[in-house]
Amino acid sequence: MDGPQRLAEVFVELADTLVDDFDVVEFLQMLTERAVELLGADAAGLMLADQRGALQLMCSTNQRARSLEVFEVQTSEGPCLDCFTYGAPVVNVDLARAGGRWPAFTAAAAEQGYGAAHALPLRLRGQVIGAMNLFTDAAVHLGEEEIAVGQSMADIATIGLLQERSLREQTVLSEQLQGALSTRVLVEQAKGVLAERAGIDIAQAFTLMRTYARRRNTPLTSVATSVVDGSLEARELTTS
């Protein structure tokens, strides 16, 4: 960790995004990237439970982590799922030694080159609404202080999800989670549209949309909507 100064900066940056024009996809993406930076991890991802109780992948910092997390959801096995099921952190999982507990997951993690995994729950009044994953290439061990920082990041993610309207009852939580998941699908479609129009790959398309959204101080969701409906042309994004 770069010390308390950088930690404070990140928290201020995250708090700053929780204002007008709040965009949940962009917020969670930024949060996972900062978690990677602050905890010296190599990748992070975030999963949310939909109201059917199934976990859905919300964002990942890279394609390797995304593949692993998709695999985890599909096989219903792994630290993130245990963390979600029991509502407790599952940290410092040395993947070379966890084959007995999660045989399929550890094999997939080794294939992606990860040595350690950590999962922290997104909790809200006794309810677990998702989990944040961290992966490191080496089998590094996180200390208590780092785990506390990671859990704070997960708590901020929860606050972000509930930001648009205050949480009064269960139904509002459902609205928020449904909205966040639906927004994620829109952003995926927009990535495809832009990738095809500009002749670039999906990851580059995402970077272009995010850069454009930041420069114009526009929510990512609005940029995705404009890309999808054609009102924002590919060249405006590639030349901005």
Add this chain to the structure above:
Amino acid sequence: MASGRTRQILAEVAGGGVDVAELPGALVARCAAALPITGVGLMLMTDAGPAGTVAASDGPAGALEELQFTLGEGACVDCSRTGRPVLVADLAAQGPGRWPAFTGEALAAGVAAVFALPLRVGGIRLGVLDLYREVTGPLAGSDLAEALAFADAATAVLLHLQSHTPEGETALGPQTIPVLDDRAQVHQATGMVSVQAGVSLASALLLLRARAFATGRPVADLAHDVLTRLVHFRSDDTT
């Protein structure tokens, strides 16, 4: 991601060789029976607003769907516009400010609470599932989960209906309603195909599903080939 419950609902609704045109009616009837509610309506939505009632259960649901279609206001209109569920546990307490005409008519018809669930796939607006109830109060957590499973089933049914040609033939095969494969790659490929073939996102998703079905492959596999540019759709693929 479709739950096991959604698959079960689809199997029940499509069971017994029902005609495609009867699917929406069977779905709303089953939804009304499965939940502690008074009525259910299924409204088709476009970017411009309500486009017509697809099906409604017995009771006031049909009239209230028609009313929202006519007025262009109400729970389903807000729900489709924002893409989020609109859950009003007490219509009277909410007051008439939000939907001046709809609120009065709904209360007069004996409806005290309304729950509208969006049927959308990202930028694809398909419709809204409206649930009406004669007593106030929120849907219990388990009822909400059940309602959302029906919403997923209704989304699959609306997509399935759109895959039918006017002659009644289907591009996706008979009797089974394909559940939406909700993986990121499928949505990304949908975006790419919409540009390649010059069609809407909704049509692009149908093209993807139709080709996957025709070639006997999972949609996710085909999506992967689209993303890696092994498979390309052209504008004449739509004909």
